[in-house]
Amino acid sequence: MTSLDDLPLRDDLRGKSPYGAPQKVVPVALNVNENTHPIPEDVAHDIVARVAAAIIGLNRYPDREFTQLRTALAGYLGHGLVPEQLWAANGSNEVLQHILQAFGGPGRRALGFAPTYSMYGLLSGGTGTEWVTAERDADFELAPGTAVAAVERHDPDVVLLCAPNNPTGTPLSLDTIAAVADAARGVVVVDEAYFEFADPGTPSALTLLEGRPRLLVSRTMSKAFAFAGARVGYLAADPAVIDALRLVRLPYHLSALTQAAALGALAHADEMLAMVDEIRSQRERIVRELAALGYRPYRSGANFVLFGGVDDPHAVFEALLERGILIREIGLPGCLRVTAGTEAETTAFLEAMAAFAPARTAAGA
Template sequence: MTQDSGWPPLREELRGIAPYGAPQLDVPVQLNTNESPYGPSAETVADVAAAVAEVAGGLNRYPDRDFTELSRALAAYLTPDAGGNVIGPEMVWAANGSNEVMLHLLQAFGGPGRTALSFAPTYSMYPEYARDTHTGWAVGHRNEDFGLDLERARRLVTEQRPALVLLPSPNNPTGTALPHEAIGVLCEAAGDGLVVIDEAYAEFRRAGVPSALELLGEHRNLVVTRTMSKAFAMAGTRLGYLAARPEIVEGLRVVRLPYHLSSVTQAVALAGLRHAPELLGYVDRLRSERDELVAWLRAQGHEVADSDANFVLFGRFADRHAVWQALLDRGVLIRETGPDGWLRVSVGTPEEMAAFREALTAAVGAPRTRAQEQGR
């Protein structure tokens, strides 16, 4: 008896599609998912364990559906970045990673007959959020330096009238940040549509680069998302969050699953916020390591995108997969993502960066500079 090729009855647009995910390989140097290379201290681990133990006795009861204490703590954490604005707990939404936060936004404000828009190259999950919520997908394109042509972007938003504009800042996979001017122009162009600034890597931005949180008071349609996965070194916690007008947050309550944030997740996230100075203490070290890496790659003759994140996009390679594989063969895992010819490497410890530099040099040598190629 032969199995019907149409079974199981998967949605037609999902047939043959591989699930999203970076490779998870057991190699000595893992620099492909932009995690922090620094784990929490013994003191933080003990506080997390105590917090989990405290809620464990009540696991027979559902968690606080509105994560009241966590909302207050997240609002207090965000307010110093808001340029004098006060972010209240009623402006905060949290979920299981910023991925679920984004999905909630598309569920509530996207859907059939509506469109989400972004500018490539950008985070590869965005079109998947649109697909999964039956939201139309429109894409513009960035400049050669991965910045936005602001007038061209404004025209596209005006023409498309998207329900949501999704823009990471710093952008993934390029690392480039958006100026305030661009955010303001796109908020105006979007009309009633939401402009979602995805600040998953915001804590790593260079000095003088402001957060979009500063503009929340000026644009009712602005949403700023964050995560505890990167700078807080809590990728395993799966806690993402956003700040927006209370009316937007109320819309998200409609689409969330019941009791979507477990008691354990809330307790662990609160413990992380209590230890924010320690956990964020590695950010300056990673920034410095990133800037040294950018300088070294450029000195070797590689093209490198300016980065305000904890990763660096570099190239260009005629066969980037061969370079990726050559690094993997030497025990260094980076990410094959972004535009053709480019690779992305997360910033790790000094020892990991030394291993990366050694492996890259062995894999490709020192690329010829443009001047050398022109015979000068």
């Protein structure tokens, strides 16, 4: 049987592994930061009706400029944005791929701050962009001075800032984002995939766009909108950036069905996002109860919690899996990550973690 070694694969791809979080059918799946709440029934019916209407016209190509969707996204984001400043693709990963295709590539460099979203490096490699990382401050924080020093040291063509950061959940201040945007020669991408889960009143990097034509802010409908299976990501930036992304996108890259489904979800944005407060409360519950058990949860502005103090992460991961609870091993020593699910899912996880920490519970009594 043929293997990769037998094929004329690009040399820079040899030895690499594809992205792949475990996909297992378990009662409690809390490993990939999905919104575990189902889409409200009335919203689902509206989306189905819109998709059904779109099916009638599937003999024609979809609107290449997805005009209605860009208008709806601009309305959802606010901040004075207009449709000409919006872009969308099949998940925020494709948005990021478009950015690296347009502004990265052979002979160019992308910078991130480790640990961060693993797809940044994979997308960089896939586009022939050199991927470099710089260290964060203590507890995975990122101060303006630390970030600017890395920009000055590496002189990147693309800077990728995850806000809040994945896999650590660490919020990122506007001071750091503004400092990087003002110091960088290339484009600066702020990945706000989890922004809707931030504490109320947290300002978005969207407030920094005016006067910064090389600042880009990406979002996704996968998380807060419970739309992971639909694959819809989007971007706000200067209209010139949107023109650049048109040069690298595939023709008609957003299907008519995707556009119809996304429009249906956005039409019910308030109802779709009503579950965010509940998810946020479960995140805070996880933080409190893990800390009481003697673990070390890190600061999170996302729908997940990274926690340290785990003596044997793989053993705990496997023990949880045996109980039908799937969380995430992320390769950080002594750490695991868990998504904030429904109240029942969170209870199952916390009860299991309590069973694994009798010494900690006794010590804290």
